[in-house]
Structure formats: C-alpha cells, structure tokens
Amino acid sequence: CSLPGGSDCSVSFVSQVVGKVCVHGGQKDILGVLVPQLTELTQSDCIWQRICWRLVESVPDRWMEAVLLGFIQSAPGADALSRLLGNLVVKNKKAQFVMTQKLLLLQYGYTTAVLQNVLGYLSLDNLRRALLIKVLQELLETWGSSSAVRHSPVEQQLYISKAILICLSHLKEPEIESCRQELLTNMMAGVKCHLDSSLPQIRRLGMIVAESVSVKINTDGPVLKFQYEEDNETQELKSLLVQAPQHCVVPSLADNRNERAEAALPGELEAAEKPQTATQVVPEEESDTELDSDDDLVPYDMSEDKEIKSTKAPVYIRDCIEVLTGSDDVHKWDATIKALEGLIRKNPAATREVSVELAKILLHVEEKSCIEGFAVLRQKAQVAVLTTDPIPVAQYLTSQFYSLNYSLRQRMDILDVLVLAAQEMSSPKFYGKNKPSNAQKPCIQLLPESNSSKDWRKIVDERIKSKTRRFAKGRSQAETDAGPNKFNSVAGHFFFPLIQNFDRPLSTFDLLGEDHFVLGRLVHTLAILMYLAASAVVVTSMGKALLEFVWALRFHTDAYVRQGLLSCISSILLSVPAAHLLEDVAEALVETQCWLADVVEKDPDGDCRRLALQNLLLMENLKKKLETAPS
C-alpha cells in the first residue's frame, strides 16, 4: 500500500490499522509488505524516516508489543531497524520494556538475527547506548545468578549468552572502562556457577562467555583461557563477538536454516572437487605399482616382531603385587602395569587368592612414571580383577565407595569399574571382542556424563529393535557363541551395597549435598546395573529397591541426576518381568506414571522430558503386552 503523496496527512490511522492487524496475528502479512518498502524509502529520505517514526510512535500501547516484535523480526538489519524506529525505545516506555527486558530476559525463542537487530539498534545512537550498557549489566547479572544456571533451560541460557556476546561486540573502549569492575565481578561469580553445573553444555557456555568478557576487559593483560571441545555451537558463539560490517543486507548470521543452506553449498562444491583430485592421485600410484616386479616376493608374517623390552615383566601375580607396593625401579613398575591385566586373566586361580589385596592396591596406586594410558591400563586391570573374583572384590569396592577419605575421582572410578565389569560378565561374547555400542561406555573420560545416558538409550533401542526383529526374521544372523551370563549370580552384590548408604552423609562425602555430581554418576550406574541384571534371580527385589530410591530423589534439583533417575525407571521397566512388576509394585507404578506425566510437562530440561516420555511409552507397551498376553 502506498501512502498518499499529500503534505498533510495523519499517520495515526495507519498506525492503528497496523497495530490491530499485528495484534491479531497478521504481522507477517502486513509487515512483510510494509517493511521492505519503508526500508527502501527511508534509506535516503529523511522525510520518510520521520513519517515512519511517527507511524510507529502512534501505535497505541496495547498493540505496541506486537508491532514492535513484527518490525524487529522482519527488518533486514540493525541499521534498517534504526531508520525505521528512530529513538522509539527512548521515547516510549512500553517499547523500552519490550526491547530491553521482555525480549532478552523473559523470552528466549527468537533467532540470533533478532538479537543482532535489537542490540545493534541499541548501539547505533548515543541516546540509546546508555540502554545498551544497562542491558549488558542486567544480562550478566542474570547469566551469573546461580539459581538461573541451575533452573533455567539450556536453551534460555544459550540465548542469554548469545545476547551478552553481541553486546560485548558493540561496546567501545570508554564504555567498557566505565563499567569494567562490575563486568569483572559479575563474570567471576557467573563462571563459578556455570562450572559447578553437571551438564557439559552449560559449563562450556560459561567458559566461552567468561573468555569473551575477559578478552574485552583486559585488552593488554593475561586473559582467561579455558580448554573445551570445539564444535559448531562454540564456533557460532565466538563469531558473534566479531561484528559483521553494518551495511550488509542479509545478516551474516541468519537463521539456522540459512546457515545450513550456505554450509551445504560449499560442502557440495568441495565434494565435487575431491573426486577429481582422488582420481588424479590413484593413476600415479597404479603406474608405480606396474613397475614393481617385486610383487612376487610375498612377505611373511611379521606380527611377532615387537619391541625388545629391557626389563621383563613379572610372570606371577604375587610378584606384581610386590613391585607395585614396594619397588622403586621405574622400568619394572612400567612393565608390571602393562602386563598386569593379561596376567590376571591368564591366572584366575592365583588371582582369586589375592583379589581383594590387588583391588586395594589398584584403587590406591598412583602414576609413578609417565606411561601412556596409565588410567586405562589401571582400569582394565581393575575390571579384570573384579570379573575374576566378583563377590569379594565387589564387596570391597562398594564398601570403599562410601568410606572416608577418598577423592571424588576415586569414587567415580569405582562406579566405572563396576559398570564395565558388569557389562563384561553379562555379555555373551568373549573378552576382547567389544560390542560397538558398548565401546563408548564410561571409560576414562572427563565428560562422559550426558554421553552415557545417550549410549544407554542406544542400547535400549537396540534391544527393543532386536526383540522385534527376532519375531519377524527368525534366525537370519549367525548366533554368537553362547556363554553363561556370569553377572546374574553376582548382580545383587554389585547393586545393593551401592544403594544402601546413599543418605548417610560422611564428613568428606555428602551425596545428597554438594557432591551431587557423584550422585548423578551413582544413579546412572544403578540404571545400567539394573538393565544388565535382566535375567538375574534378584531382579525383582532390585527393581523394588530402585523404585523406592528413585521415589525419594525424584525432585532433585540437578538435571543430570534427574536424567539418571529416569534411566533407572526405564531399566526397571525393561528388566523386571512384567508379571512381577504388576504383582509387587503396582501402586508404586501408578504413582510413578503420575510423576512421569508431570515431568513431561513441567521439567525445564529437554533431555528429562524426552526420557520421561519414553518411559511413559514403555509403560503403555507393557500394559498392552499384559492385556494381549493369554492369562
């Protein structure tokens, strides 16, 4: 629609029309036409700019929010927005509230482009820059508040972090000078809360924002530097710190859709180039081999050719124990650690005689020399001891888990070893051939937490799939070597001691208090043990105990713990035979179902909601199975 070219006209009618349409949801339609035209017209013509400003300012307050949001979302860039809105944000209280508070702190569904528009708009005029600084301070306060970090969803925290980074990119030196101290205090407080979190994504967000703030504040001093895994998200966040030139029409960080489309194009080009180079390389190699008439010299098997070791590893388990406890000879110690797992597995009888002692030594042994993979070697040896003599060693380890004076790392190692040993004992394949899905189990990693829950889900999915496949296809796959499931007889020894003492705080270890990270790991461990005990005799009592345990902790504040609790429920539903579930814990199951429904709707963490939904589905399937099964 084009405005009449008369000199005197009242724009307020147009404002009201626009406002009403926007409030009723027609933002895209009307502004889709209006905004591009206005953008073009206001580019060089001041009169049109003022007309536009009058237009926007005259929108009644009750429709202001809708109109404003529409403008922000459809404007092609911060400078266009600036031309369209003028100093609306300074003049109109409602607009100020929407732009500086509601959009940034109370909502988080908008794209990065919207953030760029808003914050860029605020930065483009001196009157508005004061608002920019205020916005940054408020954002940092929110970012740094520990309750926000713990309770708000990850997506919201990501949104706020992006906003902070964009603000930082717009600030100039003198402005930073004036609020340097406050920025620093807020950042330090915020970093602490972020690093305390159990979710790796939150930790990483904290690290990136802290690094960026530190770079901006200390331009010529030492800056904060964290180590974290880089991926698409971190790249995107870091690129926000650098402002793209203002006159580009399409913002460089558009929707995720745009990004993906752009990324796909270069990817295709690269892929098209690569086959060419590959074909160029191959003919050269082929011509080389044609000249080689040595092909008739067939090599012999050289697999026995290994490095000569100057020190021989001990051949007896007791010798190993001696070396590990007493010896000062570093070479011998190295050789012993490397050979230990193999020796344990080859001499089960000898190991059983000294199993608890060996477990004790391995739990306490520290790295004396820098061997590669010391932690892995030690863990493998511990698993070997546990599988060779499960009951006494499991008793020892579970009792040590709750004892005084162990580090958190040691307690988590105990949990890892128990899980790996349980897996090994319950898997039908021989030791040495790993199932690909289990290969990523919580071995030595510092960030396995959410990975372990995902892998667990993979196992569950695979198991469900494999069950259904058997009905349809019969024996299409060759059967693997069957071996007795050794875990069944000892499942109880692994499980019950771990679940017994969780609510008794010790002076150095408080599971329900600050050590909630270990609690999270414990809960995940219990879920896996429950799952692996599917054919054990004690599975029903395990299920009952676990259900009570979950019930006691179900409102825990840490998202990682809640994810673990939901995994426990899944394991119970999958492992305990349905008939037993109905017999023994029917009421508890009903209560659990109510709780799960609640989680699906209200839990702030996306993973928790997904897991709860999966559990509800499992319960439905169970019910159906019981109904259709012949009684």
Add this chain to the structure above:
Amino acid sequence: MALPPPDPQFVLRGTSAAVHTLHFSCGGQEPDFPILFSGQSGFVHVWNLKTRRVETALDGHGRKSVYWVETMGAKDRLLSQGRDQRICLWDLAEGRTSVTDSVFTENVGFCRCSLLKVAQERWLMAMATKSLEEVQVLELPSKTSVCTLKPEVGAKLGMPMCLKLWQLDTGSQPWLLAGYEDGSVILWNLSMGKVWSQLVCHQEPVMSLDFDSEKAKGISGSSEKVLSIWSLNEQQNLQVYKTHELINSGISDITIRSDKKILATAGWDHRIRIFGWKKMKPLAVLDYHTATVHCVAFSDHRNPSERLLAAGSKDHRISVWSIYAQT
C-alpha cells in the same frame, strides 16, 4: 594370511666364540664343495656346507678376533683381518693352510676392509690405517698404496666405520663409499683422492653400509632406529632417498643380495630382517638368535634355488636360511 617366517635350514655350531664375519664361496668350479668362512675369536673356520662341519681352522691372528674375511678370486685365496692389526693372505689350495703374505695396518679400530677386483689378478683393498680418520687404498697383490684418503682438517668425521669400494663396470673408475663415526657417508673419488660428496645420514655412527651400483642406490644402518637409503644423482652426488624406521634400534650389518632383489640386516635385537630392495618393503623377520647378530651374508651359488643366507651371532651360532630362493 601371511605365512609364519621360515626356520633356518640348518644351524652351524662349533665355534666357541661370537661369530663376527661370514663369507660364502659356493660359486666356484667345484659345485660339490660349497664353503662358508667364518671369523671369530682367534680362528677362521672353513665350513663344508655339504657335511656341515668345520673342515679347517685357520689360526693366523694370534687368537685375536677376526672381523673380516673375503676370498680373492677363488676359494683357495683368503684374506682375513684381525684385531692383531694385521690383514693376512692365506693360501688354502690343496689342503694347505699357510699365510703367504700380510699387511700390517696398525689400525686398532673395527672397520672392515673392502675388496674390489679391478682387473685380472688386480684388486683394490680399502682399509683404515693407523691415523684414526684416514682410509688407505692398496693394490693387491702388490701391496702398493694407490691413495690415502684424508678428510680435511676440522671435518670431525671420527673413525671410518665401514667401507665399500665399487665401480660401475669393470674397467671404469673405482669409487669408495665410507661411513663415519659422526653419521655421515662420504663418496671418495679415488683418482683425485678427494671427497666427492658427503651426506649426513644418521645421528649416530654408521655401523654398516652396502651399495647397489646398478641402481646407484645405497643403504646404511646405524645404532639408532633408522635405516637410511640414499642415492647418487647424475653428478654422482649423494642425496637422501628415503628412511625406514625400525622397531628396535641397532644394526650391525647390512648386505644386498647379488641379484639386487632383497637385502638383509643384522640387528642388535637378535633378529634378521629381510626387505625388498626396490621399495624397502619389509618381507620377513627371522627370529632365531638369542644374542645380537653380528653379520649376515648371502651365498654366491650359481644355481639360484640353492641360494642361502647366513647369519652369525654373539650366541656362537651361525644360522643358515633358505629364503626367497625361488625368484
């Protein structure tokens, strides 16, 4: 599935000392009398490969170690070099065992000599001399000095560790390749008596080298884990061709078979390794000895299928292998 490496065809026992050097003489007029010479502490043993027994024991170095033996032409003329600072020429025809001539080198090092036949009844022998950095080339049997190869002052090459005389074909100019204690290999021009080209191949002393004059490519081994393969370009300059990383460090001897197809290395890790010469493809690891292998030698059988490889080790044994004899 690769086959496991072969076992030795037979093992010669009877030297009661570490075996330092081996030399075959099987291609001669009498095909029924293949001979292996082995040098160890005090004696040179002449082994009859048919009966696999020691035929004769030559004592010419006052019970000192013999660390190089080579035949001059036929098997009845033998050169042996010992730690008594002498090189002896033996006459072994018709059952005799007498030293007909000797050269007093005054060299206390371990550098093995190199022999090259340049004309009928004329040989060149390169040897390390009294002065620790020099190499002298003698003409045999006249024992006249052809040249003395002295590295320039301040070159700090150290002792020569291994020598190889070669010429492209009989009658053309002979050259000398020498490996030194500082890890470099030098190509000496004998007619001018000067260094033609120098290449630093190793960080540690060059223990042994061998050269293939047809392909102008050579290989050197040292006390470290790397075998260095180098070549001569058109100007006869040395350049590195490639290196090969070994699993265990230390090589005492390298030798290329006469058909230039394979080569064998004797390692300090008790193992003999066989490589394809063309591309340094590892072919086999022969694990028999229980102490470091000092020397390897290929036989010169006329009949290719009878060819053998012998290895002498500190564990007093000589293992004889038949490997890749069919090609």
